[in-house]
Amino acid sequence: MTHDYVPASPSSTVDASARPPGVFETILCIAVYFVLQFAFGGLFGGISMQIAQYFPDRVPQAPDRLIVVVILTVLCSALVVSWLMIRRWGAGRAMDPGPGGLGFTAPTGRFIAIATALGIAAPILGGLLTQLLAGEHEVSQAVSDIAGKAHLGMRVALLPVVVLIGPAVEELLFRGALLSILRTRLGDGWAIGLSAVIFGTVHLPDLAWLWYAVPNLVLVGLFCAWLRVRSGSIWPPFVAHAANNALATIAWFTATAGS
Known part of the structure; x- marks a missing residue:
């Protein structure tokens, strides 16, 4: 597969003396992120219940409190994991646009435009695919259920x-x-496909283990992985992912507009 970026010189971006992260370490980082979400969620959820118990008339209702718990949980988990990964991968590999790097390099405007288009198309195509597979079964994520019951201000937050x-x-x-790890071992094609499947599968718990909702996320993973490989940057897949999520949240405000 051809690329649309010019690889940086390894001697100028990567510390050759540092041991590159392996498969096990990479999978462990992903696992740590979800374990931290579980741990922080339990911690902040417990604190929320204690506060509500002692000050029942001074705290928001349960859905709004859950929004606060979700915000704190994701923030803390993201900060810890991001710090660990950047520290372990190092500045050189973080800026490396090639197969062994994280891709924190500036993309061209063309790929930002493509990413925006794919991010808008993903929830539309994914929604049709999920509807086809799910039939009459309803599919929703835990965070969507929480947001749908909260007040407008908390949904915005x-x-x-x-x-x-x-x-x-x-x-x-x-x-x-x-x-990055998969590309160096399997090549771009297999790495794109396998990383997309893993991305979709790890979200199963948040989807109440409804398998027919996974292909939607696999599609997002395919778009984002392709963008990363073609552009040499992690920013186009971020734009596509953000656009996809932004469209998905419209349901929070349209489905509950009368509440």
Whole structure:
């Protein structure tokens, strides 16, 4: 597969003396992110319940409190994992646009435009695919269920987390570290496909283990992985991922506009 970027000189970007991260370490980083979400979610959820118990008349209702818990959970998990990954991969590999790097390089405007288009197309195509596979079964994510019951102000507060922070850390994990490791071992084609399947599969718990919702996320993973390989940068897949999530959140405001 051809690329549309000019690889940087390895001697100028990568510290050759540092041991590159391996498959196990990369998978462990992804696992740590989801474990941290579980841990922080339990911590902040427990604190929220304690506060509500002692000050029942001074705290928001349960859906609004859950929004606060989600925001704090994602923020803390993203900060910890991002710090660990950048520290481990190092500045050289973080800036490397090639198969062994994370791709923190400036993309061309052409790929930002393509990413925006794919990000808009993904939820439309993915929605049709999910509808075809799910039939009459309803599909929703946990965060969507929470947002749909919260007040308008809390839904707005959740938007930056869902549209910006979540996609940023997931792109770092899946199209940065994971795709990088797979490309150096399997080549671009297999790496794009396998990373997309893994990306979709790890979201199963958030989808209540509904398998027919996974192909939608696999499609997003394919678009984002292709953008990373073709552009040599992690920013176009981030733009596509953010656009996809932004369109998906429209349901929070249209389906519950009368509430």
